[in-house]
Amino acid sequence: METAIGRVHLSIVQGDITKQGDVDAVINAANAQLAPGGGVAGAIHRAAGPELARACRPLAPIAPGEAVLTPAFRLPNRFVIHCLGPVYGVDHPEAELLASCYRHALRLAEAHGLGSMACVAISTGVFGYPMEEAARVALGTVLEEAPRLRTVRLVRFCLADDGALALFERIASILLPAPSGSSQHS
Numbered sequence: 001m002e003t004a005i006g007r008v009h010l011s012i013v014q015g016d017i018t019k020q021g022d023v024d025a026v027i028n029a030a031n032a033q034l035a036p037g038g039g040v041a042g043a044i045h046r047a048a049g050p051e052l053a054r055a056c057r058p059l060a061p062i063a064p065g066e067a068v069l070t071p072a073f074r075l076p077n078r079f080v081i082h083c084l085g086p087v088y089g090v091d092h093p094e095a096e097l098l099a100s101c102y103r104h105a106l107r108l109a110e111a112h113g114l115g116s117m118a119c120v121a122i123s124t125g126v127f128g129y130p131m132e133e134a135a136r137v138a139l140g141t142v143l144e145e146a147p148r149l150r151t152v153r154l155v156r157f158c159l160a161d162d163g164a165l166a167l168f169e170r171i172a173s174i175l176l177p178a179p180s181g182s183s184q185h186s
Contacts, residue, residue, distance in 0.1 A: 001168075001169045001172060001173075003172070003176055005142070005143055005146040005176065005177075006146050006147055007146075007149070007153060008142075008146040008149055008152060008153060008154070008155060009153060009154045009155070010139075010142060010155055010156075010157075010172070010176070011154065011155070011156040011157070012156070012157045012159070012165065012168045012169055012172060013156060013157070013158055013159070013165070014158075014159050014160070014161065014162060014164075014165040015158045015159075016043075016158070017040060017043065017044065017118060017120050017158045018043055018044060018046075018047035018075060019076070020076070020077065020118040020156065020158055021076030021077065022116070023077060023116040023117055023118045023154065023156060024077060024078050024079060024109070024114040024115055024116050024117060025069070025072070025077055025078060025079040025080065025081050025109055025114050025116075025117045025118075026044065026072070026075065026077050026079075026080055026081070026117070026118045026119075026158075027080075027081050027082075027083055027105050027117065027118065027119040027120055027122070028040060028041055028044045028080050028081065028082045028083065028120075029041060029083065029085060029120050029121075029122045029123065029125065029127075030056075030062070030082035030083060030084050031084065032060065032061040032062060032063070032084055033056075033060045033061055034053075034056035034057070034059055034060040034061075034062065034068070034082050035053065035056070035060070036053055038125075038126065039125040039126060040120050040125065044075070044080060047074060047075050048072060048073040048074050048075045048080065049073050049074040051071075051073040051074075052070060052071075052072075052073050052080065055070040055071060055073070056068075056070060056082065059082075062082070062084045063084065064084050064085065064086045064087070064091040064097045064100075065084070065085075065086070065096070065097040065098075065100030065101055065104070066083070066084055066100070066101075066104060067081050067082060067083040067084075067101060067104035067105045067108055068081070068082050068108075069081050069082075069108045069112065070082065077118075078114070079112065079114065081105045081108050081109065081117065083101035083102075083104065083105055083122055084101070085097070085098055085101050085122035085123030085127055085129065086098055086123055086127065086129070087123070087127045087128065088123065088127060088128040088129040088130065089128065094123075094129065094133075095133070095137050098122060098123055098129065098134065098137045098138070099137050099140070099141045101122050101123075102119065102122070102137075102138055102141040102142060102145075103141055103145060105117065105119065106141075106142070106145050106149065106152060106155075109151070109152050110149060110150060110151055110152055113151050114151060114152060115151055115152060115153050115154065116152065116153065116154035116155075116156070117152065117154070117155055117156070118156040118157075118158045119138065119155065119156065119157050119158065120157075120158060120159070120160075121134050121135070121138065121157070121159060121160075121164055121168070122134070122138070124164075131163075131164055131167050132167055132171065135167055135168045135171040135172075136171055136175070138157065138168075139157075139168070139171055139172050139175050139176070140175055142155050143175060143176060
């Protein structure tokens with residue numbers, strides 16, 4: 001799915017976050033210590049190489065809702081933006097903390113003059129955030145922030161499977177305005 005939110009192009013795809021070579025930055029669903037781990041963080045650290053862990057050490061720990069930026073090293077991108085999402089049912093208020101992740105990621109991208117970024121569904125893995133709620137927060141935050149973005153022109157949600165893709169596309173069709181002169185069909 002692809003659509004425009006003002007000057008920002010929103011794309012929702014299924015794919016591997018470590019293979020998004022056409023974007024300036026990828027979002028890492030990090031742990032507090034910004035260390036290699038399982039899931040997305042493990043995949044990003046493996047693809048980027050050991051230099052990423054060394055670059056992350058002095059920036060840790062981060063709190064839920066925070067984000068930091070490092071070089072991408074061996075990834076095909078310029079930067080990695082590491083976000084610590086909330087653990088569902090533990091870190092409160094979950095929705096505000098999750099929105100803060102995406103907001104901080106977008107603002108870091110803007111501060112560094114980046115034009116594009118690929119995001120994952122932060123907190124939906126081992127942190128237990130329900131995918132539908134996470135999609136509403138993630139897409140709603142991008143929709144809210146889009147009018148303030150000056151350099152970021154592409155935000156891509158790169159999702160791991162068909163189920164997540166279909167869910168994000170459904171939520172996007174509900175939250176996002178229909179393109180001018182057309183109607184949306186479900």
